[in-house]
Amino acid sequence: MSEKKPALWLRIYTFLVYAYIYIPILILIIFSFNKQKLNIRWEGFTLQWYEKLFNDHQVLLATKNTLLIAVISTLVATVIGTMAALALQRYHFPGYAASETLMYIPIVIPEVVMGISLLAFFALIKFKLGLATITLSHIAFNIPFVTLVVRARLHGFDKSIEEASMDLGANELITFWRVTLPTIMPGVLSGAMLALTLSLDDYVITYFTAGPGSTTLPLRIFSMVRFTVTPEVNALSALWVAIVFVILLISEYAQRRRA
Amino acid sequence: MKKYRIATLFILVALLLVACGGQKASNVLNLYAWSEYVPQGLLDDFTAQTGIKVNYDTYSSNEELLAKLQAGASGYDLIIPSDYTVAIMIKQGMLEELDHSKIPNFVNIDNRFTNPDFDPGDKYTVPYQWGTTGLMYDKTKVPFEPTHWADLWDPAFANRLVALDDGREIIGVVLQTLGYDKNTVDQAQLEEAKQKLLELKPNIRLFDSDSPHTALLNGEAWAGITWNGDAALAFRENPDIVYICPQEGCGIWFDNLAIPKNAPHKDAALAFINYVLSPEASVMITEEFPYSSPNTAGLEYLKTYDAALYQSYMDFSGTNPSDDFLAHATPIRDVGDATTLYDRIWTEIKGEE
Amino acid sequence: MKTARVPDKTVRRFSLTKTLQESPVAQGLFLMGPTNTYLIVFMVIPLILVTVLSFLSRGTYGEVVYKFNLENYIRLFDTLYARILGYSLLVGFLTTLFSLVIGYPMAYYIARAPARQRSLLLFLILLPFWTNFIIRIYAWIMILRSEGFLNSFLQWAGIIHEPLNILYTPTAVLIGMVYEFLPFMVLPLYTSLEKIENAQLEAAADLGAPPWKAFLRVTLPLSVPGMIAGTILVFIPAMGMFVVPDLMGGAKTMLIGNVIRNQFLTARDWPFGAAASMLLMLLTMVFTLYYTRKAGFGEELLL
Numbered sequence: 001m002s003e004k005k006p007a008l009w010l011r012i013y014t015f016l017v018y019a020y021i022y023i024p025i026l027i028l029i030i031f032s033f034n035k036q037k038l039n040i041r042w043e044g045f046t047l048q049w050y051e052k053l054f055n056d057h058q059v060l061l062a063t064k065n066t067l068l069i070a071v072i073s074t075l076v077a078t079v080i081g082t083m084a085a086l087a088l089q090r091y092h093f094p095g096y097a098a099s100e101t102l103m104y105i106p107i108v109i110p111e112v113v114m115g116i117s118l119l120a121f122f123a124l125i126k127f128k129l130g131l132a133t134i135t136l137s138h139i140a141f142n143i144p145f146v147t148l149v150v151r152a153r154l155h156g157f158d159k160s161i162e163e164a165s166m167d168l169g170a171n172e173l174i175t176f177w178r179v180t181l182p183t184i185m186p187g188v189l190s191g192a193m194l195a196l197t198l199s200l201d202d203y204v205i206t207y208f209t210a211g212p213g214s215t216t217l218p219l220r221i222f223s224m225v226r227f228t229v230t231p232e233v234n235a236l237s238a239l240w241v242a243i244v245f246v247i248l249l250i251s252e253y254a255q256r257r258r259a
Numbered sequence: 260m261k262k263y264r265i266a267t268l269f270i271l272v273a274l275l276l277v278a279c280g281g282q283k284a285s286n287v288l289n290l291y292a293w294s295e296y297v298p299q300g301l302l303d304d305f306t307a308q309t310g311i312k313v314n315y316d317t318y319s320s321n322e323e324l325l326a327k328l329q330a331g332a333s334g335y336d337l338i339i340p341s342d343y344t345v346a347i348m349i350k351q352g353m354l355e356e357l358d359h360s361k362i363p364n365f366v367n368i369d370n371r372f373t374n375p376d377f378d379p380g381d382k383y384t385v386p387y388q389w390g391t392t393g394l395m396y397d398k399t400k401v402p403f404e405p406t407h408w409a410d411l412w413d414p415a416f417a418n419r420l421v422a423l424d425d426g427r428e429i430i431g432v433v434l435q436t437l438g439y440d441k442n443t444v445d446q447a448q449l450e451e452a453k454q455k456l457l458e459l460k461p462n463i464r465l466f467d468s469d470s471p472h473t474a475l476l477n478g479e480a481w482a483g484i485t486w487n488g489d490a491a492l493a494f495r496e497n498p499d500i501v502y503i504c505p506q507e508g509c510g511i512w513f514d515n516l517a518i519p520k521n522a523p524h525k526d527a528a529l530a531f532i533n534y535v536l537s538p539e540a541s542v543m544i545t546e547e548f549p550y551s552s553p554n555t556a557g558l559e560y561l562k563t564y565d566a567a568l569y570q571s572y573m574d575f576s577g578t579n580p581s582d583d584f585l586a587h588a589t590p591i592r593d594v595g596d597a598t599t600l601y602d603r604i605w606t607e608i609k610g611e612e
Numbered sequence: 613m614k615t616a617r618v619p620d621k622t623v624r625r626f627s628l629t630k631t632l633q634e635s636p637v638a639q640g641l642f643l644m645g646p647t648n649t650y651l652i653v654f655m656v657i658p659l660i661l662v663t664v665l666s667f668l669s670r671g672t673y674g675e676v677v678y679k680f681n682l683e684n685y686i687r688l689f690d691t692l693y694a695r696i697l698g699y700s701l702l703v704g705f706l707t708t709l710f711s712l713v714i715g716y717p718m719a720y721y722i723a724r725a726p727a728r729q730r731s732l733l734l735f736l737i738l739l740p741f742w743t744n745f746i747i748r749i750y751a752w753i754m755i756l757r758s759e760g761f762l763n764s765f766l767q768w769a770g771i772i773h774e775p776l777n778i779l780y781t782p783t784a785v786l787i788g789m790v791y792e793f794l795p796f797m798v799l800p801l802y803t804s805l806e807k808i809e810n811a812q813l814e815a816a817a818d819l820g821a822p823p824w825k826a827f828l829r830v831t832l833p834l835s836v837p838g839m840i841a842g843t844i845l846v847f848i849p850a851m852g853m854f855v856v857p858d859l860m861g862g863a864k865t866m867l868i869g870n871v872i873r874n875q876f877l878t879a880r881d882w883p884f885g886a887a888a889s890m891l892l893m894l895l896t897m898v899f900t901l902y903y904t905r906k907a908g909f910g911e912e913l914l915l
Contacts, residue, residue, distance in 0.1 A: 006720075024748055028751045058315060080646045083647065087639075091636055101901065104897060105651065109659070113889040116330050116876060118658050119331060123330065149803055152804050152837040186730070186802075197742065208326075213314040223318060236744075241743060329675075351673060424858070479779065598879050601879075
């Protein structure tokens with residue numbers, strides 16, 4: 001039986017919410033072509049900010065760092081976080097309550113506190129500040145987000161398919177890989193996407209755990225704000241969105257070809 | 260599970276590589292300063308002359324700089340703290356003493372700015388830029404042209420003011436309006452200032468320490484309490500913007516180059532300081548950023564290098580305040596234990612419903 | 613599922629994989645292990661630092677004085693901070709409520725969309741958040757200010773004659789907060805809703821239930837875990853958030869996040885900031901644990 005098409009009001013509503021989400025983005029993309037520096041009035045079309053962007057080594061370096069940190073911390077956090085979600089949703093073990101509480105600490109702790117105490121910790125163990133320290137910190141706050149989302153997915157998970165799989169002779173590992181994981185994959189991917197997003201935009205914790213030469217995009221942009229954020233930043237964001245969009249379109253097209 | 264372990268291992272190895280693959284070159288200078296404060300052209304020129312590559316990391320407030328260094332961060336060679344921050348850092352032994360034999364260009368500095376009270380004998384710092392904090396307004400929008408801070412309390416300014424989001428600065432302005440010292444620790448005076456500030460609150464449309472001039476340029480505010488660089492940026496876009504030091508007094512600040520203790524590349528830092536003090540470098544800074552320069556040789560050089568820029572620098576009260584302006588300007592000083600008192604007042608002001 | 617085991621005649625050696633395969637407890641510990649290790653190193657040790665710090669004092673120049681005392685906690689016992697905390701709770705609550713109300717139908721739509729489209733739709737929600745936080749908020753300021761897009765449009769359309777005063781008011785703050793937190797509510801909701809089988813809904817329909825009743829009795833309860841996860845992910849950070857209220861509300865209010873930040877960065881009274889953080893953390897931790905347990909997160913373990 002095919003799925004019923006959702007009601008018209010629901011479709012309109014969803015469209016409106018997407019509009020709410022995208023209107024500011026459209027504005028900032030449009031203003032990346034604005035002659036005026038200040039994002040206040042439209043003064044004419046120009047590509048100068050894109051040009052400036054490609055010549056700005058600082059920003060390019062920061063972008064590279066930001067991406068590297070985001071990807072690595074998301075990968076690690078997703079793996080570890082999914083494991084933890086499985087543990088918490090399906091197993092009894094000594095220290096369960098403590099583990100669960102521990103999990104929530106990165107969510108409840110204020111960022112300034114987390115940033116400063118991580119810095120003090122790294123200083124204490126004489127671990128040089130740099131990309132590594134930032135990544136390690138990002139993993140720490142990403143894990144609970146992944147776990148929480150995957151747990152929501154696991155709740156009410158019907159174990160009978162797993163049992164069926166094992167009845168048919170598959171061991172735990174294969175069952176997990178072939179049965180469990182695909183079923184919880186939407187949760188895992190959602191968690192991963194959330195973690196990636198958090199990492200890309202983090203300021204406070206990154207500020208305190210960054211070292212010389214390991215600046216990230218949020219750090220650069222936040223500190224540019226004093227002197228006015230020029231449309232160069234708009235250009236960067238516009239490019240980013242455009243690139244990801246293109247990748248999406250390509251993968252959609254590829255999927256359609258396959259089907 | 261094995262697959263996961265291997266994957267995690269790979270990732271950890273990658274992490275380690277990233278960590279160890281950092282800058283190993285000794286021909287490097289780690290600069291840690293405000294963003295948009297040191298021209299890229301200057302850094303490039305320095306690299307061309309000395310072969311030393313400069314890493315330019317940024318912070319967005321003195322307090323962030325302090326917090327990070329106090330919590331244990333190291334690896335930075337050069338920082339640009341403001342006057343009161345320098346005072347705190349010296350008291351906590353956070354700065355290296357400067358070897359003046361390596362910075363002969365120090366003579367270029369205007370001797371109004373040498374031997375400051377926050378660093379007697381110029382032992383730890385060298386002036387970089389300076390400026391003032393005053394009253395900025397759009398003369399076409401305001402109901403009348405203010406000459407005193409007290410004017411801002413007028414109901415005609417209701418919900419039309421922008422103020423720095425800085426407790427010390429704003430409470431300081433109120434203290435000056437009441438005729439008190441802006442660095443007072445007297446509880447009775449501070450209580451009075453608090454009450455007076457509460458009366459001003461309805462006139463304040465927003466607090467903003469990032470870019471107060473934006474509110475003036477886009478029409479949200481008509482007047483504001485801000486620093487000179489910000490007013491200059493507004494003036495560039497709108498010549499109707501006026502920047503003054505009100506009769507009761509205003510503020511003055513100094514940013515300085517300093518070397519944190521145990522900096523890994525001290526010699527490179529000293530070479531950089533000396534380079535920045537040269538007239539050519541000084542002019543590069545003045546060209547790009549609208550603050551006041553403490554470098555007399557630089558300003559002299561600017562006269563011939565770019566006469567038009569020199570003229571506009573001299574004409575604008577933000578970059579070149581008159582003697583009268585300066586006579587009324589008082590700097591912010593650290594107030595030690597009373598800092599928590601000021602913080603409490605600021606919390607109460609904002610926490611008021 | 614244990615099969616009967618024949619005792620080995622050879623010496624029993626401890627085998628990790630065998631233990632893992634047979635003992636649920638071992639499996640649980642193994643899965644939880646990496647997280648615990650990681651968090652103990654990177655969270656607990658810093659946390660201990662903060663706890664100790666909260667019992668110390670501030671020196672004259674902002675340094676830490678190592679004298680154990682309860683001054684900071686006593687200072688927190690004040691109507692000023694209670695009011696600030698209350699206001700922060702309100703901000704958190706309203707943000708969560710609106711995110712939930714606005715996000716739920718959207719999550720539902722995506723969960724019901726054809727399988728191929730779902731990832732794309734989700735991704736489209738997150739994509740804007742890969743631009744920079746500050747410029748997103750600045751874009752909102754451009755929209756909401758007196759001479760901004762919204763007011764210009766409404767005046768041009770003749771709907772209003774005077775510009776609406778939205779920017780730098782609580783309304784603007786709410787708009788901004790919900791904007792920033794919507795994905796954190798939609799994503800968990802989606803993962804929960806997506807799981808609900810059509811078969812269950814069809815069964816309800818077969819039994820004569822109208823769509824709205826099926827929704828209330830079947831869909832809604834089954835999406836509770838998603839709502840819980842979403843609430844935690846929104847409420848707690850929202851309560852401590854201050855950047856959006858500062859930028860879009862004109863920084864005219866003091867929230868608990870501001871207080872804590874000011875202690876570390878302006879007043880440089882780290883011990884007091886640590887104490888305020890401990891208080892906040894305790895409150896949110898209690899809330900989280902109570903709420904999740906009550907609503908059944910982890911209830912499978914009781915079966």
